[in-house]
Amino acid sequence: MWALIGALGVLSMNAVAADAGQIEQGKQVYQYWCWNCHGEGVGKPGTQALTAKYKGSKPAILDQRTDLTPAVTKIFVRKGVSIMPFFRKTEITDAQLDALAAYLAREHAKVQ
Amino acid sequence: MPLLPPNVSATNFSQAVSQFRAVVGQEWVFTSDDDVALYKDAYSPFWGEKEEILVSAAVAPSTAEEVSQVVRIANTFKIPIYPISTGKNLGYGGSAPNLSGSVVLDLKRLNRIIEVDDKRHFAIVEPGVAYFDLYRHIQEKGLRVQADVPDPGWGSLIGNALDHGVGYGFGGFRDHFYSHCGMEVVLPNGDIVRTGMGALPGAKTWAEYHYGAGPYVDGLFSQGNFGVVTKMGFHLLPAPEAYLTGTVIVPKRNDIIPLVEGGNRLEHAGVIGMPEYGSPLGGFGGPPDPELRSILAKPGGASVAELEQHAETTNRGFFSLTVQFYGGEKVVRAQWEYAKEVFAGIRGVKFNEGDFIKFPATPEQLEKAHKVAIGVPNMSIFTIGARSAFNPSPTDGHLWFSPIIPKSGEAILEAQDVFMKVFRDMNMPSLVSPFSVPATWMFRAFVFIMGLPVYRNNIEQNKKTRELVKHLIQVGAEHGWGEYRTPPAFQQQVTDAYSYNNHALRRLHETLKDAMDPNGIISAGRYGIWPKQMRGQTKV
Numbered sequence: 001m002w003a004l005i006g007a008l009g010v011l012s013m014n015a016v017a018a019d020a021g022q023i024e025q026g027k028q029v030y031q032y033w034c035w036n037c038h039g040e041g042v043g044k045p046g047t048q049a050l051t052a053k054y055k056g057s058k059p060a061i062l063d064q065r066t067d068l069t070p071a072v073t074k075i076f077v078r079k080g081v082s083i084m085p086f087f088r089k090t091e092i093t094d095a096q097l098d099a100l101a102a103y104l105a106r107e108h109a110k111v112q
Numbered sequence: 113m114p115l116l117p118p119n120v121s122a123t124n125f126s127q128a129v130s131q132f133r134a135v136v137g138q139e140w141v142f143t144s145d146d147d148v149a150l151y152k153d154a155y156s157p158f159w160g161e162k163e164e165i166l167v168s169a170a171v172a173p174s175t176a177e178e179v180s181q182v183v184r185i186a187n188t189f190k191i192p193i194y195p196i197s198t199g200k201n202l203g204y205g206g207s208a209p210n211l212s213g214s215v216v217l218d219l220k221r222l223n224r225i226i227e228v229d230d231k232r233h234f235a236i237v238e239p240g241v242a243y244f245d246l247y248r249h250i251q252e253k254g255l256r257v258q259a260d261v262p263d264p265g266w267g268s269l270i271g272n273a274l275d276h277g278v279g280y281g282f283g284g285f286r287d288h289f290y291s292h293c294g295m296e297v298v299l300p301n302g303d304i305v306r307t308g309m310g311a312l313p314g315a316k317t318w319a320e321y322h323y324g325a326g327p328y329v330d331g332l333f334s335q336g337n338f339g340v341v342t343k344m345g346f347h348l349l350p351a352p353e354a355y356l357t358g359t360v361i362v363p364k365r366n367d368i369i370p371l372v373e374g375g376n377r378l379e380h381a382g383v384i385g386m387p388e389y390g391s392p393l394g395g396f397g398g399p400p401d402p403e404l405r406s407i408l409a410k411p412g413g414a415s416v417a418e419l420e421q422h423a424e425t426t427n428r429g430f431f432s433l434t435v436q437f438y439g440g441e442k443v444v445r446a447q448w449e450y451a452k453e454v455f456a457g458i459r460g461v462k463f464n465e466g467d468f469i470k471f472p473a474t475p476e477q478l479e480k481a482h483k484v485a486i487g488v489p490n491m492s493i494f495t496i497g498a499r500s501a502f503n504p505s506p507t508d509g510h511l512w513f514s515p516i517i518p519k520s521g522e523a524i525l526e527a528q529d530v531f532m533k534v535f536r537d538m539n540m541p542s543l544v545s546p547f548s549v550p551a552t553w554m555f556r557a558f559v560f561i562m563g564l565p566v567y568r569n570n571i572e573q574n575k576k577t578r579e580l581v582k583h584l585i586q587v588g589a590e591h592g593w594g595e596y597r598t599p600p601a602f603q604q605q606v607t608d609a610y611s612y613n614n615h616a617l618r619r620l621h622e623t624l625k626d627a628m629d630p631n632g633i634i635s636a637g638r639y640g641i642w643p644k645q646m647r648g649q650t651k652v
Contacts, residue, residue, distance in 0.1 A: 044495075088207065
């Protein structure tokens, strides 16, 4: 019994470690592909657009949001929105998109 | 049933796809509907219409050797392929081909920076390398060299140069094809050729001396369909020690003529970087001026005298020129003094000294700077089209209409009048005003560029945009102004206008096409060059 619990504990810790790694990878994807439009500072069209869209009701900087589920992120990346085009799998692979979605959902998961 | 390339059987297509997979790996051949939809033109003027260009598959090799094998397979099965680099040619076709059913050859995975030399000032890169990537590499290595960058930094150096893309820096560096040096190209038969000095095994100056020996062929591979470029060299600018701007303001409309003459004299002598013309009375996204609007709204339009009077009473001036200097601090300050002498003869001229940066720039200077002018890639150009307080209902994209006009004030005034009339004739709100100025990316010509709206859910508006572009192209050609670059939907019309001696240039291109690519597999229809078997049949 204790052995089983111990084994589960190891599995659980591995799962947490894997998630942390995935979120870190997602952060790197965000900084490479998203930040130049969605980051802080002047001349960021994505941040400008979300400022105008949400008028302060939600953070305009994408990785400060707490309401982005993985499914939502994936739709925007693969379908595009407004002048933002969709991204091909040679740009952001499915695995990288999973990581990006996990990163943008990290606060959402805590809120839940 | 998936879309098939024209005149290719399902069996042959299936065999070709299997062979593509054997070369590049299962995961780098895309055939599902969702995956191939990612190769649409995100700014297509035909979105949701039957003419919208769709692809049958995409293949993403990672080396020139793999590209060669894919091209040989395509030749075996006579499958049209369409190479893209980073696929970000938005406004000029994005990642979509000219011919529906083509297989996109996605070169994003060829993403190696082969060499950057900050003593002899050149780089050699692969097509998947974006301006952001090269900039990051240069910063991380602390190299004292600067690449000339276009507006969006996510584009490919090679893709941009091959489509005659342009940037914002010094002299000929801004013309990215002009400043390239040496290529590696996979020909339509799969042969890998290196041009210029690169043809010499062990060459030491592939990216420094353009020509090697014998005919110079690099131009064939720009805006063309004669091969797949897998490596390219570029001349780079030595990182400047300082940067200074100054603005020259003139009071009268016709002052644009001596203003451009002075700008040309300074630029062609290598004194200034890119000249930026403007009008203090109007421009992109400027705040509305109610008094000026009422003058312009008068029946019959505003007279020049009224506009000049408004410029004088508001103490703003009519036209402006911002000049940019790169080099040592003493040099750039002396150059600004000299520039002021050049314009001193214009009655009522005013001078404003602008930004001064001694590199490395502080974060505050960098934040405030026009980043592309100092070689820092970014995405801020999209703030013009993105949603904002001034633009609450943005479009879903844009097309560029990009006619080349002479580098003179007279040409600017004529282009204003001619294109304002087009909008009046079509009863559409004008994108051109008496304050409009051309873009100055080209070193020896202006481009009187306009961005026209496209939508993903408004077919009627897209039709109007297409009709407008067609009319603009026609009127431009009647005045001796041809486009330098255009989306696939208009490449036939644009190149039809280059018709000297009964389309002798088109006929030359077709002769070369038939010799180099007899199966017509590479980029069918690009810039009006169709394979023999499709010639005269396939018009977009």
